[in-house]
Amino acid sequence: MNAVKESAAAEESAASPREGAGAPQVSGGSTTSVESWLLGKLRRVLGNPPVAFEVRGGSQVGPEAEAPVARVIFADRATLTSILADPWVRFGDAYSEGTVEIAGDLVAMLETVYRAGSISARSGSLWRRARSALRRHRVNSLAGSRDNIHHHYDIGNPFYALWLGETMAYTCAYYPAAQATLDEAQFAKMDLVSRKLQLKAGESVVEAGCGWGALALHMARHYGVRVRAFNISKEQVAWAREQAARAGLAGQVEYIEDDYRNISGHYDAFVSVGMLEHVGVANYSTLGQVARRCLGNRGRGLIHSIGRNYPAPLQPWIERRIFPGAYPPALSEMSQIFEPWNLSILDVENLRLHYARTLHDWLARFDAAAARVRAMFDAKFERMWRLYLAGSEAAFTTGTLQLFQVVFAPGESNDVPLTRAHLFVR
Amino acid sequence: MNAVKESAAAEESAASPREGAGAPQVSGGSTTSVESWLLGKLRRVLGNPPVAFEVRGGSQVGPEAEAPVARVIFADRATLTSILADPWVRFGDAYSEGTVEIAGDLVAMLETVYRAGSISARSGSLWRRARSALRRHRVNSLAGSRDNIHHHYDIGNPFYALWLGETMAYTCAYYPAAQATLDEAQFAKMDLVSRKLQLKAGESVVEAGCGWGALALHMARHYGVRVRAFNISKEQVAWAREQAARAGLAGQVEYIEDDYRNISGHYDAFVSVGMLEHVGVANYSTLGQVARRCLGNRGRGLIHSIGRNYPAPLQPWIERRIFPGAYPPALSEMSQIFEPWNLSILDVENLRLHYARTLHDWLARFDAAAARVRAMFDAKFERMWRLYLAGSEAAFTTGTLQLFQVVFAPGESNDVPLTRAHLFVR
Numbered sequence: 001m002n003a004v005k006e007s008a009a010a011e012e013s014a015a016s017p018r019e020g021a022g023a024p025q026v027s028g029g030s031t032t033s034v035e036s037w038l039l040g041k042l043r044r045v046l047g048n049p050p051v052a053f054e055v056r057g058g059s060q061v062g063p064e065a066e067a068p069v070a071r072v073i074f075a076d077r078a079t080l081t082s083i084l085a086d087p088w089v090r091f092g093d094a095y096s097e098g099t100v101e102i103a104g105d106l107v108a109m110l111e112t113v114y115r116a117g118s119i120s121a122r123s124g125s126l127w128r129r130a131r132s133a134l135r136r137h138r139v140n141s142l143a144g145s146r147d148n149i150h151h152h153y154d155i156g157n158p159f160y161a162l163w164l165g166e167t168m169a170y171t172c173a174y175y176p177a178a179q180a181t182l183d184e185a186q187f188a189k190m191d192l193v194s195r196k197l198q199l200k201a202g203e204s205v206v207e208a209g210c211g212w213g214a215l216a217l218h219m220a221r222h223y224g225v226r227v228r229a230f231n232i233s234k235e236q237v238a239w240a241r242e243q244a245a246r247a248g249l250a251g252q253v254e255y256i257e258d259d260y261r262n263i264s265g266h267y268d269a270f271v272s273v274g275m276l277e278h279v280g281v282a283n284y285s286t287l288g289q290v291a292r293r294c295l296g297n298r299g300r301g302l303i304h305s306i307g308r309n310y311p312a313p314l315q316p317w318i319e320r321r322i323f324p325g326a327y328p329p330a331l332s333e334m335s336q337i338f339e340p341w342n343l344s345i346l347d348v349e350n351l352r353l354h355y356a357r358t359l360h361d362w363l364a365r366f367d368a369a370a371a372r373v374r375a376m377f378d379a380k381f382e383r384m385w386r387l388y389l390a391g392s393e394a395a396f397t398t399g400t401l402q403l404f405q406v407v408f409a410p411g412e413s414n415d416v417p418l419t420r421a422h423l424f425v426r
Numbered sequence: 427m428n429a430v431k432e433s434a435a436a437e438e439s440a441a442s443p444r445e446g447a448g449a450p451q452v453s454g455g456s457t458t459s460v461e462s463w464l465l466g467k468l469r470r471v472l473g474n475p476p477v478a479f480e481v482r483g484g485s486q487v488g489p490e491a492e493a494p495v496a497r498v499i500f501a502d503r504a505t506l507t508s509i510l511a512d513p514w515v516r517f518g519d520a521y522s523e524g525t526v527e528i529a530g531d532l533v534a535m536l537e538t539v540y541r542a543g544s545i546s547a548r549s550g551s552l553w554r555r556a557r558s559a560l561r562r563h564r565v566n567s568l569a570g571s572r573d574n575i576h577h578h579y580d581i582g583n584p585f586y587a588l589w590l591g592e593t594m595a596y597t598c599a600y601y602p603a604a605q606a607t608l609d610e611a612q613f614a615k616m617d618l619v620s621r622k623l624q625l626k627a628g629e630s631v632v633e634a635g636c637g638w639g640a641l642a643l644h645m646a647r648h649y650g651v652r653v654r655a656f657n658i659s660k661e662q663v664a665w666a667r668e669q670a671a672r673a674g675l676a677g678q679v680e681y682i683e684d685d686y687r688n689i690s691g692h693y694d695a696f697v698s699v700g701m702l703e704h705v706g707v708a709n710y711s712t713l714g715q716v717a718r719r720c721l722g723n724r725g726r727g728l729i730h731s732i733g734r735n736y737p738a739p740l741q742p743w744i745e746r747r748i749f750p751g752a753y754p755p756a757l758s759e760m761s762q763i764f765e766p767w768n769l770s771i772l773d774v775e776n777l778r779l780h781y782a783r784t785l786h787d788w789l790a791r792f793d794a795a796a797a798r799v800r801a802m803f804d805a806k807f808e809r810m811w812r813l814y815l816a817g818s819e820a821a822f823t824t825g826t827l828q829l830f831q832v833v834f835a836p837g838e839s840n841d842v843p844l845t846r847a848h849l850f851v852r
Contacts, residue, residue: 115838176845309837310765331771335758339736344825345757348774353844399770399837411735411825412541418779419602424850 035059038080045087047116051109055080069112070104092317092391096384106386107363110394140280140325142259146232148325149278153233157212159376163365168212168239171274171304172355172403182361185354190218193273195423196347196407197300199223203268206230206294208260208287209275213240213253220252225269227253230260263290268299276305277326281333288337297412301343306355307331307402315391322388328401342411347420351403352396359393461485464506471513473542477535481506495538496530518743518817522810532812533789536820566706566751568685572658574751575704579659583638585802589791594638594665597700597730598781598829608787611780616644619699621849622773622833623726625649629694632656632720634686634713635701639666639679646678651695653679656686689716694725702731703752707759714763723838727769732781733757733828741817748814754827768837773846777829778822785819 039053039061052062052071062068074080079099083090094100102109140148157168164170165182173185174192193215199205201224207216210229213236219225231237237257244250260275261283270291279287291301306328313319314327331348338345366373366389373382395401409416465479465487478488478497488494500506505525509516520526528535566574583594590596591608599611600618619641625631627650633642636655639662645651657663663683670676686701687709696717705713717727732754739745740753757774764771792799792815799808821827835842 174845176847309768309770330761330765332758332761332765335756335761339756339758342735342825344735344776344778344828345774345830346776348771349846350770350772350842352770353840353842397840399768399840402770404771414779414823414825416776416779419600420775420846421602421850424847 032059035077035080036061038077038084042080042084042087045084046113049109049112049116051112068104070102070106070109072109073101073103075099075101088316089320092321092384092387095387096321096380098379098383106390107360107393107397110391111398114394114398114400140278140283142261144325145259145278148323149232150234151324152322153211154235156376157235157239159373160212162369162372163362165361165365167214169214170211172306172351173358173361174351174354175357182358182365185358185361186214187218189354190215191222192423193271193302193304193405194219194223196405197269197271197302198417198422199225199269201225204228204266205269205271206263206265206267208263208270208272208290209278210236210240210255211274212236213243213255215271215273216240216253216255217243217247217249220249221247225252228256228263228265228267229253230256230258230263232257232259260290261286263294265294266296267294270294270299270301272302273304274306276303276334276337277323277328280325280327281329281336284329284333284336285340288339288341288343291337291408292341292343292410295410297410298415299409299413300346300416301408302405303334303337303408304405305329305334305403307334307404309399309402315395318388318391321384331404334404334406338406338408343408344411344413344416345406345408346416347405347407349405351405352399352401355401355403356393356396359389359396363389363393458485461503461506462487464503464510465500468506468510468513471510472539475535475538475542477538494530496528496532496535498535499527499529501525501527514742515746518747518810518813521813522747522806524805524809532816533786533819533823536817537824540820540824540826566704566709568687570751571685571704574749575658576660577750578748579637580661582802583661583665585799586638588795588798589788590638591787591791593640595640596637598732598777599784599787600777600780601783608784608791611784611787612640613644615780616641617648618849619697619728619730619831620645620649622831623695623697623728624843624848625651625695627651630654630692631695631697632689632691632693634689634696634698634716635704636662636666636681637700638662639669639681641697641699642666642679642681643669643673643675646675647673651678654682654689654691654693655679656682656684656689658683658685686716687712689720691720692722693720696720696725696727698728699730700732702729702760702763703749703754706751706753707755707762710755710759710762711766714765714767714769717763717834718767718769718836721836723836724841725835725839726772726842727834728831729760729763729834730829730831731755731760733760733830735825735828741821744814744817747810757830760830760832764832764834769834770837770839770842771832771834772842773831773833775831777831778825778827781827781829782819782822785815785822789815789819 035055036059039059043053043061050063050066050069052060052068054060054071055074055077079094083094091100160168160170165186167183167186169186169189172189173182174189175185176188180188199219203225205219205225205227207227207229210216210231213229216227216229220227234257237255240255244253244255295301308328308330311330311333319326366386370382373385461481462485465481465485469479469487476489476492476495478486478494480486480497481500481503505520509520517526586594586596591612593609593612595612595615598615599608600615601611602614606614625645629651631645631651631653633653633655636642636657639655642653642655646653660683663681666681670679670681721727734754734756737756737759745752792812796808799811
């Protein structure tokens, strides 16, 4: 992440005596002092989080004034050296391979790293630099999108069923109260979305990117609407159709294996939960055009997406190993969906801490199912996914990532709610 | 407005036979046909709203298939010709001078004009053109801001007291129910803002641009907070201080006659209601820096402002005669306040229809006090202000203007509400 790199660069020239003075004369330095220097350098690159770094059976560096939150243990010096060459990708790979281990709480450790890196993110110049670096956004073509989605979502429904809960909703849940369970919170999220859309019996809804189909079923079952739900993941669509048939709702909910760009027809509501992350900023105007075409000059829309407080690239290991082509936008970028088409933003809610809690619940279930994950795939896959879930929880807890729910309507329409009372009083 | 001009240009070459066939041979045409042609041209420029246009005692043009919503009557042909040269400024001036009169409902007439003009605003190309035209934003310097604010807000407290209601709040009210009065709705707005800020007794609040001071008093009286409220309008600050003294709250609320850029100190909450319209996009980052400096890495903020669905210039007559230096931003522009400083947007609410209702209530009071306004100023001033209030009501009713309330917090802070239940259940 740029923020972290920035911080490291600034500190590189002003390293503390303890960490800087041990700089090695590689030819004459002892094994220990070279290792200490390498460990210290990695710690500085990460913004000096309160974490201890050590080579197994060798040197260790860590915070001076406080107990470390966790210990990061490198199997050997070669691992450490390889990570230093490209920490933002190689750390995740080494963790997956098992050549890095964490003693202590993985999520807490990742939180300290995110927090250490965000300190310099408060400067206006950083934001401008991030913006200019992002000018050349990746374009997700129809074929490219299909490949990217296949990479993540088509690795097997039984795997996701191990830890997503009974709804199979793979997006931020909504916990109306702290004691809510994951399944209750996913139900509450689908209901919140339905209420924000003010769905009425007999209306028609189009959904762009429907995952395993739970939201479409919820809206049909509890609000009496007809839904056409689009998705380019073959496995998800197959699962969703089976659920609809089993629930006796196949006549009310149609799952269509196709790209959002190919949506046609007119609808009372347009909804997209957790797809925008895969659309790419260059296509936002096209997405807005699709929504405008679907709604005409009436109706309501809702887009739910991971976002950022300012434009910045996705963590590169996540982008490379987990979500190719993904990008969480800042609100200034999301506005490119709405502004070209005179779509009026009515309501934005930031559910960041709900996503931290959702990921916490997913990770607990994932950990409980770890042996079955290893049996389905292998140990490397299991570690990779644990790091992804733990890192995501840490990112939402520390404010590195946001979750925006945006309600909108055609700019000409006055059929919009005057207050939000309908969200709370039914 | 660009939107209207665009529409007119498109239709210029495809005028309907009735309006196009009468195009004059100026040398040989009758008085009537020249006038008809001029009236038809103006109507086309305005996007052919369902309104009749006539020269007093002379020609008339209007909608073919429907009854006109109102009749616009020009005193003579010279007035009509002068308006055609620069309709977006001259129409307002001629109305103020009394050489244009409206037979029928002024607000309804203006609504049809806004609606006719917005039809072409749905095209993506228009938005891009508006953005590029807006690249060179006006800079509001310290001295320039003072002049601009003086022009509008220092024309006499007794004038505003005629029609603003007992709170003297000169910003969008919040009508929890349709039968709420203006004063009730202004109280409800101040309370909504206080709840969104989650004010607790003993906390400190800084207000940027406090008008006649009612919000600061409300927060001190009902939430037990201390408030420092900034404003560069001399007349408003004098009035506010008198109110605080009268209410026995002078020890809890301090009104400071100074620019928001000079705010110092640390506070639990930052609030600005109805000032952003006068800040200028070029200064948004500075405003965000002030808010960040006031809050540090904790606390909450709220900015309430007139806005747009996409970047576009303010109606030029309003900008020239009523609000010099004013600009209502799109959300993409407002995000320039928050993004450079890692301020996290928690909540955005669009209260557009509440502002239409507020203006409707103001206009009714203004009309009831028309004789006193004329006695304080003159007939031209009274007509100018009626047009401004009526045009603003029409702009909010038609979606030409928006009203955004944005709640934010420092990106590192997790002391943020999990749900919005606190806004409804107390």
